[in-house]
Amino acid sequence: MTFASLGLAEPLLRALNEKNYTEPSPIQAQSIPYLLQGRDMIGVAQTGTGKTAAFALPILQRLSANPVSTIPKRPRALILAPTRELAAQIAQSFGTYGKFLHLSHAAVFGGVSLSPQIRALQRGIDILIATPGRLADLERQKHLSLDKVEIFVLDEADRMLDLGFVHEIKRIITKLPPKRQSLLYSATMPPAIQELAASIVHNPARVEVTPAATTVERIDQQVAFVNRHDKAKALVHFINGHPKGLVLVFVRMKHMANKLVEQIARDGIKADAIHGNKSQGARERALENFRSGRSRVLVATDIAARGIDVKGITLVVNFDLPEEPESYVHRIGRTARAGLDGMAIAFCDISERNLLRNIERTIRRTIPVLKGHPFEGAATQADRPRTTFDAGSGIDRPHRPSPRPGFRAGGSSSGHRSGGRSGGDNSQRGGFSRAGRSRF
Numbered sequence: 001m002t003f004a005s006l007g008l009a010e011p012l013l014r015a016l017n018e019k020n021y022t023e024p025s026p027i028q029a030q031s032i033p034y035l036l037q038g039r040d041m042i043g044v045a046q047t048g049t050g051k052t053a054a055f056a057l058p059i060l061q062r063l064s065a066n067p068v069s070t071i072p073k074r075p076r077a078l079i080l081a082p083t084r085e086l087a088a089q090i091a092q093s094f095g096t097y098g099k100f101l102h103l104s105h106a107a108v109f110g111g112v113s114l115s116p117q118i119r120a121l122q123r124g125i126d127i128l129i130a131t132p133g134r135l136a137d138l139e140r141q142k143h144l145s146l147d148k149v150e151i152f153v154l155d156e157a158d159r160m161l162d163l164g165f166v167h168e169i170k171r172i173i174t175k176l177p178p179k180r181q182s183l184l185y186s187a188t189m190p191p192a193i194q195e196l197a198a199s200i201v202h203n204p205a206r207v208e209v210t211p212a213a214t215t216v217e218r219i220d221q222q223v224a225f226v227n228r229h230d231k232a233k234a235l236v237h238f239i240n241g242h243p244k245g246l247v248l249v250f251v252r253m254k255h256m257a258n259k260l261v262e263q264i265a266r267d268g269i270k271a272d273a274i275h276g277n278k279s280q281g282a283r284e285r286a287l288e289n290f291r292s293g294r295s296r297v298l299v300a301t302d303i304a305a306r307g308i309d310v311k312g313i314t315l316v317v318n319f320d321l322p323e324e325p326e327s328y329v330h331r332i333g334r335t336a337r338a339g340l341d342g343m344a345i346a347f348c349d350i351s352e353r354n355l356l357r358n359i360e361r362t363i364r365r366t367i368p369v370l371k372g373h374p375f376e377g378a379a380t381q382a383d384r385p386r387t388t389f390d391a392g393s394g395i396d397r398p399h400r401p402s403p404r405p406g407f408r409a410g411g412s413s414s415g416h417r418s419g420g421r422s423g424g425d426n427s428q429r430g431g432f433s434r435a436g437r438s439r440f
Contacts, residue, residue: 001024002024003021003023003028006024006029008032009064009065011064011099011101012060012061014100015098015100016097018099021053024050024053025054026209027043027045027209028051028053028057031043031055031058031205031207035062036062038062038181040181040183040203040204040205041055041183041201042184042185043055043183043184043185043208044188045185051185053097055183056090056093056094056097059151062151063076063103063150063151070123070124070125070126072122073143073144073145074144075128075149076151077127077150077151078130078135078151079129080132080154080155080169080172081155082155082163083159083163084131085287086156087108087131089309090107094127094129103127104125104126104127105129106125106127106128106129107129108120108121108138110133114137117138118138118143121138122143132169132172135168135172136168139175146176148177149176150177150181151181151183152182153182153184153185154183154184154196154200157185157186157193157196157197158186158326159187161193161196173199182200182201187326187330188326219335219336219343220342220344222368222369222370223346223347223356224345224347224348224369224370224376225348225349225350225377226348227349228351230377231349231375232263234347234375236264237374238373239296239315240269242314244314245312245314246296246297246310246315247298247314247316248298248313248334249271249298249300249319250300250301250302250318251301251319252322252323254301256319257299260299260319261273261299269296270295270297271295271299272285272286272290272295273286273298273300274299275301287310290310291311293312302322302330309337313335313337313342314340314343316334317344317346320352321346321355322355322359325358325359326362328359329362345370
């Protein structure tokens with residue numbers, strides 16, 4: 001299958017060809033025909049599957065097929081994203097794909113001055129990408145009206161709820177015209193998201209390219225048992241042993257991100273930190289340093305787990321295991337993108353063993369143990385909580401090893417490494433992204 005076979009217009013195909021995009025991903029191949037027909041949609045897809053293009057391309061085609069003069073403060077399409085990084089990335093994608101179309105777009109979010117964003121809206125734009133908090137602020141201050149929105153997209157819906165945006169989203173929905181095309185995308189579909197979807201979409205097509213909370217097959221996942229006080233040294237060890245590509249490190253707390261950057265700098269490793277307390281300028285500089293390779297290591301809280309699409313990340317390290325197991329999927333999804341391989345190492349202290357078990361239960365597989373490294377800690381394979389996965393019934397059951405000669409309760413075993421591959425930081429509530437307007 002090719003993009004041309006999906007019925008996309010020549011200007012879009014020309015832009016895709018410039019980027020050497022010829023074959024659509026599964027979610028693109030399944031979504032685009034429905035969206036070109038004007039159908040509402042629920043899309044379930046893990047990060048890195050190409051869902052931005054899945055909705056951006058049909059939006060650009062449908063708006064360009066019905067050209068109208070832009071009206072100040074009244075966009076024709078609205079895309080809601082949970083974080084400023086994702087909003088900026090979506091805006092960049094619209095600029096790339098719509099290069100040969102006469103449509104305009106802007107991105108608005110918190111953490112930056114309102115003035116440039118207000119000016120962009122006053123000029124009139126076709127497509128608005130926004131975070132919920134800043135969008136609500138602009139609408140309350142009468143700088144924005146949503147009564148002309150023809151297409152509405154709620155992206156990363158589960159992350160929206162994680163960040164506490166549900167009330168803003170529900171209020172925004174009441175401002176939209178009843179007659180519109182609505183799309184909801186989410187990596188997971190818990191009951192709260194299903195309830196939200198029911199209030200947004202009407203008779204939707206449903207596209208689910210992977211089961212919820214599965215991990216990318218090309219990621220070589222491993223867990224390294226490391227005592228907490230040895231984690232920084234272990235990180236230096238693994239970074240030095242992985243000389244090629246960029247390294248993304250996830251921690252749980254904002255202050256730990258800053259501290260860790262200082263700790264590994266003493267061992268000659270240049271790194272930047274990104275988290276919710278950083279200014280917009282500092283976050284953009286950190287990301288640019290990371291993309292360019294000036295800083296080979298980026299230490300991040302979960303604010304970066306989705307929406308940051310940086311080429312060349314070959315290793316993801318979970319310095320702290322996430323308290324929400326679904327976050328593990330999104331974290332490691334930063335590597336093994338665009339058909340490439342990647343590695344993910346999870347550090348597990350003895351106090352994090354239950355978090356590890358929850359992750360394995362969510363992804364429905366046991367993560368192989370990395371043995372023999374110099375910082376092997378107390379939480380060994382012997383006392384690791386284990387779960388046997390019943391693939392047929394979908395039920396996880398406690399693992400009870402059968403008695404063996406010489407087995408002694410409370411004793412230890414050497415454990416083994418199984419080979420093969422397997423597949424808490426809130427952003428500012430205003431969201432964020434540099435407002436700008438570009439003519440394609």
